Amino acid sequence: MPAITRRAVLGALATTPLWLQAARAQSNTSLKISHQFPGGSVTQGDFRDRLCRMFATEVEKRTKGALKFSIYPGSSLMKTNAQFSSMRKGALDMSLVPLSYAGGEVPEVNIGLMPGLVTSYEQGYGWKNAEVGKELARILAEKGIVVVSWIWQAGGVASRSKPIVEPEDARGLKVRGGSREMDLILKEAGAAVVTLPSNEIYAAMQTGAMDAALTSSTSLISFRLEEVSKALTTGRTGAYWFMFEPLMMSKAVFDRLPKDQQAAIMAVGGELEAFARKEAQEDDQEVATVYQKKGATVVDLKPATIKKWQAIARNTAWKDYAERNPNCAKLLALAEKTL
Template sequence: MQAIRFTLIAALAAFAASAVAAHAGPITLTFSHGTPTTHPEHVAALQFARRVEERTHGQIKFAIFPAGQLGSENEVLEKVRLGALDMAASTQNYLIKYEKAFAVITMPYVFDNYAHAHRVLDGPAMAWLAPLAKKQGFVMLSNWEWGFRNLTNNQRPINQPGDVRGLKIRVPPVLGLEATMQALGAQISKISFKDLYAALSQGRVDGQENPLNVIYYNKLYEVQKHLALTRHVYYNQVHLMGAKSWARLTPAQQTIVREESKAAGDGARKAIIAEEDELIAKMAAAGVKVTRPDPQPFRAMMEPAHQKIKLLAGEENARKFLNMVADERRP
């Protein structure tokens, strides 16, 4: 499988190189993302590709590779940075390895709701972070959706912070998420996402944390008894291009790509947010017990997590971000 993937990426890199030589004619850009084809993000990717092709009169086409076909998100982003792939939609945490300032977005319990998160990330945070990403070889086109993260487990309902203590929770290898669960007394397990379903069903871990759409579309609820709507960390997808691929486009084409990226991202946001109640109801109907704990006691325990994230991102970066959060808060 690894050899097949390497061969596919090598072929795409050769195709990209030949397209540069023939830049006056139509080009086909490669677009990788990690969601299944049933997910609203894939629907957004299809809309984006269709509209750009229409508006450029076929001068720009896309080859879309969903469901992580071209490798892990770390692998894909590095290929995008190097110009072997053109474009990706990836959660912002994967940019931390290139620019530590992105770690501030993983701070728990800083956003009041979706609108608050969107105001910050589309406005002052985008103006600040996009130039930093550009220096690392990425052009941030727009923010798409991923969602507030919630906690599931097989041991007990979560109604207060103490209910998390002692649970063995799988988290991605992201310091902000690890620190959040550790602040609540959980034991951290770093199982890969592709092995998560099996690990939950076999009892190797008690639970995991993810946005509702991830829990539902990847069927994790099938092997979990309890869902707590903790909404502890907000995650968004970043739609981005490699700077090398971006330079192949004319200014007019760049404008179209940016506009259609935002339109597709707005659509994904609406779809993901609108379906959350429906997904909760479907999981409850399947037998999952749902709790809605008061966030305030959880928020009160997050200072250790915030301090760890500040050390990673830098105190000045954290202060700048938290000021943005405060400035965009509404009564």
Template sequence: MKNLRNVMITITSVLGLSVLVAFISNGQSVQSNDEIILRFGHGAAESNERHLAIMRFKELVEEESNGKIKVHVYPNEQLGSEAEMIESVTLNDLQMVAASAYSQYNQRMSVFELPYLFNSYEEAWEVLDGEVGEKVAEPLLEDNLRVMAYFENGFRHVTSNKPIESPEDLKGLNIRTPEFPLSLSTFEALGANPTPMAFGELYMALQQGTVDAQENPVANTYASKFQEVQDYLNFTGHQYMPLPAAISEEFWQSLSPELQEIVKTNAQKAAQYHRDLIVKNEEKMVKELQEDGMKVVRPPKEDFREKTKGVYESFKKEHGDELVDQILEQVENH
């Protein structure tokens, strides 16, 4: 897609990766002599915790495979958007990706984005790392996508120029959201006017008043300096979003069992490393946002949760009760 293969060759040439002597798809590993090249793409900047965690994966895999696997990391959407990188993995033109946009292949993946599904990171991680996480990811194998681990996107919160203390404060508010069905339906249920737009356009849109508010994890708000154009950070915690890391199934099957174990184990280690980084740094980021003048609001969530119950009913109507009920039961027993 979009001459991605040529782009790969150009990039590796520029980086001086002379070990890459062949790019073979159709289920075979990209190999040079005795080395296996695993190319890993993602959409975050080099300063982001996501990149740091993937670099940790690279370090562990290369060390434990004694250099048999070489991991080449491409951050910052160098190889295309998240959707494009996922498609490249389905075609076995890219070996691995960490991204959110899997719903084009499996709508059930969006179950984790249901509003107020989880109360804490620990609840979410227990579900993702267990039977439910495996069950939700399984259909992706039909599209050559094997989920190795769930990295972290975090809880999403609203920033605005007025305090959001109840759902009534969202009524009529023009708020930028990603173009995810559950994000749109969640804010419609809360009475807001969700407005999808590219993230790169958001700062200017807030500055010019094209939209009144936005919602993102704290790390994104901090990195994008939204405190310069928004007065309030409202801890609505309306959605949790994981970041699945998937590998090409064809590439996976070309690895020996020993190398498969190394890749899988260290993907899970890197995912937990990412989670821990996010949680550790979030408090520090909130403090710095406050020092820059942003006011923090922590509204009670009961009314928000009540207003969004209809989103669950719509999801169940389309995908059935079983998956949602299984998650809710596990959360209740956490």
């Protein structure tokens, strides 16, 4: 064998272990998905946990095992309110979390729980391809976040005493709204607001630290709030409380992945939106059954009542939000085009 060929072979052999190591590191990536909801399985439990598991299974399949995932339900990896900030820093890979929880850090995200701004699933899911959705995605990307699955949920009100239907029903009660903007309309209605994540509602209502809570139908079920409630106002016939609760990914982590893996993540995330919408709407119906079985008074909202809450929101929450900064003003204007 000529000397030059032998040197080439020896050189190739010498570098092969390093090349294999680099290839292995690139082809096998393990990502963590954190959320605050009760854990289950792909087929049973809170649909938001199921969606994370379905996402992980399908992306792993499409990337032939190059991407693997660990799911951490029930805020078992980190505290609920730390997730968004951790994704921005690249310290957490992915999370399914109510976007408005990060309103103190990024004011613009409170558009995701703006009372009366979204009143139907059709309108909410229409945001993704509308100007408002594109602008929101741009702002989030600028803040270090990639929206993987657009998820909307209608909400209702669980109460320890009487049903909260009309604005005046909230007067004098301690109520959890879920965002700065929801708190503003509750204050205008005469309520005292309580601020905490949905996984802490049960304890607060059980002890009497809170009289009522607005949250998604799924959370009204998953956190067993029927055990501490005597009344429920559902979102099944319409609602002024719609939560944007997307599956998100750290942009720093996303940008490090090969293009084919990025494509798989976004494709699966988009495909799961139909599942999320179906499950959320089924929970809007199921929640009434769950609470009725416990003997709670169950009521629905009429269009005229939703408009009352919306009118309060326009003069308080919407106005306050638009004045936060130019981005907020632009997002609100674009969102109003979808009404």
